[in-house]
Amino acid sequence: MKFCTSCGSELREGVKFCPSCGKPIQAESQPQPTVNQPVTPPPPPVYQAPQQTYEEPVYGTAKHTNLIQRAINIIIKPKEEWRVIASEKPDTTKLLVGYALILAAIPAIASFIKFGVIGVTYWGYTSRSIAGGIQYGLVQLLSALIGVYILAWIIDLLAPSFDSRKDFGRSLQLAVYSTTPQWLAGILLILGTSMSILVLLIGLYAIYLLAVGAPVLKGTPKEKVVGYVVVIIIAMIVLTLVVALIIGTIIGLFFGAKMMGM
Known part of the structure; x- marks a missing residue:
């Protein structure tokens, strides 16, 4: 039963106007059926590996200053310097050309000066050869790189x-920077091959640098550092001897052919 909202008179079903006051009767809106909307499931969570923040080393105009400072720091305070290196983005070009090539040139130049300029004395006779000096220098440089x-x-x-x-990238950082003392000690080669043993002993400090840097750059567990380094050194000695022999033979044949053609 419905009633007029204006005068209160009873209204019959289907009337459009109130018979008493004439007010139009509004049709009641029929409730619309509720349509259940499909529920879209939330997207699955995306897991991302934590990204390490790198600090790009400044090479620009202070390139040589940074190189010298890095060489000093890695020798006198390796634990602190490895953490600094860990914050840098590995760059193969900068590591090999901007650091390794420059330091590896030290023993190469020393060998050239000794064999090509100063000369080597055997039984009272001094032998010197520019070609021989270049040969020794190239063998040193290529073998190092x-x-x-x-x-x-x-x-x-x-x-x-x-x-x-x-x-x-991290492995190259570890290899390049840990070899620093051996390259710096290469200046002693200017005194002759008798200094090779001393250079080798100084170069043993590189093993310590390798052991200190492995946990920082490679995440090596402390209990496995010694075994890791020992296996690396053994493999490195064997391969280095093979590489040096091959390079020496190739360069020797090259210079021998040049001298034969002169």
């Missing part, structure tokens, strides 16, 4: 076996 790259490759190849991260 190829050797450090092989060292990085070995470090990265063996990483999973010692629960370490497989990252060639």
Whole structure:
């Protein structure tokens, strides 16, 4: 039963106007059936590996200053310097050309000066040869650069076996910077091959740098550092001897052919 909202008179079903006051009767709106909208499931969560924040090293006009400071720091305070290196983005070009090539040139130049300028004395006779000096220098330089790259490759190849991260950029950082003392000690080669043993002993400090840097750059567990480093060194010695022999033979044949043609 409905009633007029204006005068209160009773209204019959279907009337459009109130019979008493004439007010138009509005049709009641029929409720629309509720349509259940399909519920869209939320997107699955996306998990992202934490990204390490890198600090790009400043090379520009202060390139040589940074190189010298890095070489000093990695020798006198390696634990602190490895953490600084860990914040830098590995760059193969800067590591090999901007650092390794420059330091590896030290023993190469020393060898050239000794054999090509100063000369080597045997039984009272001094032998010197510019061609020989260049030959020794090239062998030193190429062996150093190829050797450090092989060292990085070995470090990265063996990483999973010692629960370490497989990252060639980090392996190259570890190889290049840990070889610093050996390259710097190469200046002693200017005094002759008798200094080679001393250079080798000083270069042993590189093993310590390698052991300190592996947990920082490669995440090597402390209990596996010694085994990791020992295997790296053994493999490196064998491969370095092979590479040096091959390079020496090739360069020797090249210079021999040049001299034969003169």
